[in-house]
Amino acid sequence: MNWILENLGLIGSLSLEHLRQSVIAIVLGFAASIPLGWVAWKYKLLRGPVVSLTGLLYTIPSLALLMILPVLTGMSAISEANLILALAIYAVAIMVRSVVDGLNSVDPATRSAATAMGYGTARRFFAVDLPLAGPVVLAGLRVTAVSTISLATVGILVGVTNLGYLFTNGLQRRIIEEVLAGIIAVAAIALLVDLLLLLAGRWLMPWTTASTLKRRTPAPKSTEQAAS
Amino acid sequence: MNLISDALSWIFAAEQWQGDGGLAALLGQHLLFTVLAVLIAGVIAIPAGWAIGHTGKGREIAVGIAGIARAVPSFGLLILLVLLLGVLHKPEAALLTFVVLAIPSLLAGAYTGFEAIDRKTIDAARAVGMTEWQILFKVEIPLGLALLVGGIRSAVLQVVATVTVAAYVNLGGLGLPIITGLNLRRFDMVLGGALMVAALALVLDLAFAMAQKAAVPRGLGARTKKKFHYTDDQITLEREMS
Numbered sequence: 001m002n003w004i005l006e007n008l009g010l011i012g013s014l015s016l017e018h019l020r021q022s023v024i025a026i027v028l029g030f031a032a033s034i035p036l037g038w039v040a041w042k043y044k045l046l047r048g049p050v051v052s053l054t055g056l057l058y059t060i061p062s063l064a065l066l067m068i069l070p071v072l073t074g075m076s077a078i079s080e081a082n083l084i085l086a087l088a089i090y091a092v093a094i095m096v097r098s099v100v101d102g103l104n105s106v107d108p109a110t111r112s113a114a115t116a117m118g119y120g121t122a123r124r125f126f127a128v129d130l131p132l133a134g135p136v137v138l139a140g141l142r143v144t145a146v147s148t149i150s151l152a153t154v155g156i157l158v159g160v161t162n163l164g165y166l167f168t169n170g171l172q173r174r175i176i177e178e179v180l181a182g183i184i185a186v187a188a189i190a191l192l193v194d195l196l197l198l199l200a201g202r203w204l205m206p207w208t209t210a211s212t213l214k215r216r217t218p219a220p221k222s223t224e225q226a227a228s
Numbered sequence: 229m230n231l232i233s234d235a236l237s238w239i240f241a242a243e244q245w246q247g248d249g250g251l252a253a254l255l256g257q258h259l260l261f262t263v264l265a266v267l268i269a270g271v272i273a274i275p276a277g278w279a280i281g282h283t284g285k286g287r288e289i290a291v292g293i294a295g296i297a298r299a300v301p302s303f304g305l306l307i308l309l310v311l312l313l314g315v316l317h318k319p320e321a322a323l324l325t326f327v328v329l330a331i332p333s334l335l336a337g338a339y340t341g342f343e344a345i346d347r348k349t350i351d352a353a354r355a356v357g358m359t360e361w362q363i364l365f366k367v368e369i370p371l372g373l374a375l376l377v378g379g380i381r382s383a384v385l386q387v388v389a390t391v392t393v394a395a396y397v398n399l400g401g402l403g404l405p406i407i408t409g410l411n412l413r414r415f416d417m418v419l420g421g422a423l424m425v426a427a428l429a430l431v432l433d434l435a436f437a438m439a440q441k442a443a444v445p446r447g448l449g450a451r452t453k454k455k456f457h458y459t460d461d462q463i464t465l466e467r468e469m470s
Contacts (some may be wrong), residue, residue: 067406068426148299150299151301
């Protein structure tokens with residue numbers, strides 16, 4: 001416990017760094033997934049290729065992606081921007097499918113009603129489609145957030161400082177508490193962000209009531225929009 | 229693009245593949261760790277997942293474990309276990325990390341496979357007089373197989389990615405050229421290693437995608453079949469969403 005108490009300042013500042021890097025990546029990935037998911041949902045011909053290509057990105061191990069990206073972008077492999085880009089790519093890999101699934105879960109009758117009331121394409125997307133796709137998109141966003149925060153620690157292997165520093169430094173100095181503090185800090189940040197997203201979802205989408213939450217039997221994919 | 233051709237010539241140089249630290253040996257280590265970890269995790273998680281799927285009990289616990297497991301950074305867990313078990317037991321520490329990593333996907337693959345089965349099918353099996361064990365082996369396991377293979381696919385890919393990171397504690401594997409190359413500033417080596425790992429992951433993913441298709445029983449109609457074609461992150465989402 002001594003090491004942790006003496007280094008609370010270090011843990012705190014690394015946690016902030018870690019949170020900042022992860023949040024930028026999550027926001028970037030989310031922002032890119034909405035139009036990508038929309039295009040894949042709107043044009044059936046593109047759906048297969050977009051969903052499977054983005055999904056394929058997820059299979060590339062992080063350490064490999066961190067080394068391959070600089071060749072394509074011209075950035076330095078050891079730069080923070082490279083880590084954030086890699087994390088954002090993984091976020092897109094998970095999120096695009098949830099956006100497509102979410103848009104699929106919107107009742108076509110609701111969409112027709114909006115059209116009948118005179119909603120244009122853009123207004124209908126932001127005022128009807130996107131909010132109704134919300135619960136499924138949020139479920140994807142929560143998975144993305146947790147895995148991004150946990151994955152970011154690999155950044156230390158290419159020299160980007162965040163909570164991963166406690167792992168490599170702890171190994172070199174053989175301080176078990178330091179490594180343990182790092183794991184706990186990462187998991188705590190991940191679970192905290194997850195909780196915040198859940199609460200934000202309840203606040204922004206109050207219509208996600210108990211009845212949709214309780215749907216436990218695996219119904220066909222399109223109706224399964226329960227986000228716990 | 230010069231870097232790419234440098235990396236490719238590094239990979240295809242004959243001397244790279246020979247000897248103790250050669251690419252052939254590293255690839256073997258990488259696959260050995262992956263196979264062992266997924267096998268051990270499977271022996272633990274698959275029967276447990278089947279029990280959850282068959283009885284419908286303990287699901288919340290499994291979902292909770294999976295949620296926490298995703299939040300724990302596997303790189304940190306690896307280093308913690310290396311320190312706890314001591315440097316002499318490094319391979320065991322690494323194997324334990326990979327097993328812990330593989331368990332949630334396998335568990336989810338096993339029980340979501342059972343849950344995706346139409347309840348009517350199971351009721352019908354019971355009605356024709358099948359015992360619980362017969363239902364398990366003749367109905368639930370064959371029908372749930374495709375989703376289980378999906379879970380194995382996701383576990384294998386996660387372990388392959390993490391074995392790469394394990395090179396940091398001198399465990400070999402295909403991450404080794406990346407880590408060594410970074411220290412030596414030999415970017416042909418770094419990129420060569422990275423391309424090898426990415427290729428390995430893509431080949432394994434493709435092989436499991438085909439296995440998943442093959443695991444759908446012949447009798448299933450086209451409409452129900454669709455439900456069984458899940459991929460790895462769909463299982464993750466499924467787990468989170470329900």
